Amino acid sequence: MKLDCKHVWEHISGYLDHQLDPEVLAAVEKHLENCEVCSAVLDSTRNVLVLTADDRTYELPVGYSERLHEKLAAAIRGGTGSQ
Amino acid sequence: MKAAATTNEAALISRILAGETELFHELIRPYERLVYVTIFAIVKNETEAEDGAQETMINAFRYLKSFRGDAKFSTWLVTIAMNEARKRLRKGKAAAEDSLDATLEDSEGGDYTPAVLTDWREIPLQALEKKELREKLREAVALLPENYREVFVLRDIEELNQEETAAALGINVTLVKVRLHRARMMLQKALVPYLKSGAPFEAQSKAARGGFFRRWLP
Numbered sequence: 549m550k551l552d553c554k555h556v557w558e559h560i561s562g563y564l565d566h567q568l569d570p571e572v573l574a575a576v577e578k579h580l581e582n583c584e585v586c587s588a589v590l591d592s593t594r595n596v597l598v599l600t601a602d603d604r605t606y607e608l609p610v611g612y613s614e615r616l617h618e619k620l621a622a623a624i625r626g627g628t629g630s631q
Numbered sequence: 632m633k634a635a636a637t638t639n640e641a642a643l644i645s646r647i648l649a650g651e652t653e654l655f656h657e658l659i660r661p662y663e664r665l666v667y668v669t670i671f672a673i674v675k676n677e678t679e680a681e682d683g684a685q686e687t688m689i690n691a692f693r694y695l696k697s698f699r700g701d702a703k704f705s706t707w708l709v710t711i712a713m714n715e716a717r718k719r720l721r722k723g724k725a726a727a728e729d730s731l732d733a734t735l736e737d738s739e740g741g742d743y744t745p746a747v748l749t750d751w752r753e754i755p756l757q758a759l760e761k762k763e764l765r766e767k768l769r770e771a772v773a774l775l776p777e778n779y780r781e782v783f784v785l786r787d788i789e790e791l792n793q794e795e796t797a798a799a800l801g802i803n804v805t806l807v808k809v810r811l812h813r814a815r816m817m818l819q820k821a822l823v824p825y826l827k828s829g830a831p832f833e834a835q836s837k838a839a840r841g842g843f844f845r846r847w848l849p
Binding site for chain 1: 685816
């Protein structure tokens, strides 16, 4: 199987999630070995995901947990639980 | 460990339902971040997200009895959080700023090709450490069409698996895959200019790059 760049892009997400069928995976890897453009697309997409998973990208407000548990305590005391 | 956590959770839930309501605090502690970020990425406002997270947890407490053990507690919680986020997005003014950009690319026939980098070595590794870049990412996520954003939030921010994501959103796994791919390509496109600019390029050995990428490979 031989893939051109456009087809490789369609498989980027599946590649990153390890979900490609063996035959497609082999073709994608073969293409990536020789194509700097697709390698760059893959790396930048992967960078986006790394950045996304970075805890600093989505931070919790200071005091969030304390306030949450206060509200919960009030709700629990209020007897609004599990009817 | 995962199985142990689930068993522990099931035991906690039984005890809460049997009257030890204070234990609910313990039950939700591992999911405080999950719930907040899920809602924040959709409503894009800290106060709204915090109120929504509180509301989600209180509702989870109120309706705990209706939780069925065949789903994961986290998935059930995310479903409630997602509904809370949607509700707030609809009624809030956030909806107004969202709709325009979102609908532009929300047709199924859109262009989901990535941005092509002519010289991939232009991506400075240090760029990932930049605060501005994280800001740009949050903005780009906020501009995704709602359907894509929901999938992206659950899969790539919260790291739920495909099945859990499908269950939480009430869609099938194929649709999860398609929307996730499109969301990622849109974000790649949006972020590439910022990945390229910034610190002066320093020559990197292939070994150094390899080391860098290996850190995040599962």
